[in-house]
Amino acid sequence: MPTNLIINGTFSAGSTGWSGTDLETNHRETAYLRNGSSNRVAEMDGRSGQTTVMEQSFSVSGDGEIGGTFNIDSALRNASLGQAGQEGFTVEILDSSGGSVGSMTVLPTTNSYSTYSMDVLFPSAGTYTLRMTELGPNNSLGAIIDNVEMLVCFCDGTLISTPEGPRPVESLRVGDTVTTQDGPMQLRWIGRRKVAAPDRAENPKLHPVRIAAGALGNGLPTRDLRVSRQHRMLCQNKTVSNMFGAASVLVAAIRLVGLPGITLDEDPGEVCYYHLALDDHQVIYAEDAPTESFRITRTSLASLTDEGREELLTLFPDLCDTNGPARRDAAYIPPRPRQKSLIRRMVKNRKAVVATAA
């Protein structure tokens, strides 16, 4: 779920979190709209002769470019309706050296609220400032504002097990050590693919699979986990050993959809998929649930962004030699029909995906 980085964007705590010039954050809505509402709002024109500026800094964390959405509700106060189209304010999102990463002009035309939004792409993690500046006749009558939000998706911060304890996936760097079924191993490459909400709406195959906490059995995963459809999870139960003569096999997350607590996540919004590559295909742990590291094949290379694929091929031609001898898989990967019949039998036998401790 996205995080709102703005403090007191509802003005319920007056001017807390806000700085600037000529702030007017101490009135209830009814003072401007005569509607009896005790909701707290701010006005983007405190006094005549002073230009109202409202600012708030916030910090954005993450890896590479980070996408977000800015929202604000605004309406003209009754007394400003004569200046519709002139009274309003500008919104700017500034980086730490004052460069703009996003701006828009808000000029409400009625005394009922509209939500004004803009997408913001932060080029990197850091401190940014939201600045709103009064526009129009400087007459102490202006646009009123409420529900200011800077929503950023931190990609759920999926926790990956490492020898130092669980770490959010976006904080991992090449060379860091993660826990695998075969012990600690260094990350060789990290890929990241962001899927924007409109792309998901157009291609439902980009929706993630949501695995609710505990849905795999044995309390796993320990928190809700979202993975791409083709990402494989380790299945480890009696049905697996009966069918395959192995303690565990890897099954694509999409095959698990329909089991209690495992659904296709069709909520709108951006999602971000991470690929963690080690020297070998390994079982790693996401929210403590056993899952696979990035498996390098022609198909998986094709699923990467162009930049990601090029980087991987350039940096690690050895990892990417799909013509060379077959690489060892972390566990047997049954063909698709066998995965389907495994899940059917597991349901019939009432076996959890991870029935025995991983």
Ligand SMILES: [Ca+2]
């Ligand atoms: Ca409010």
Ligand SMILES: [Ca+2]
């Ligand atoms: Ca003013």
Ligand SMILES: [Ca+2]
């Ligand atoms: Ca004004």
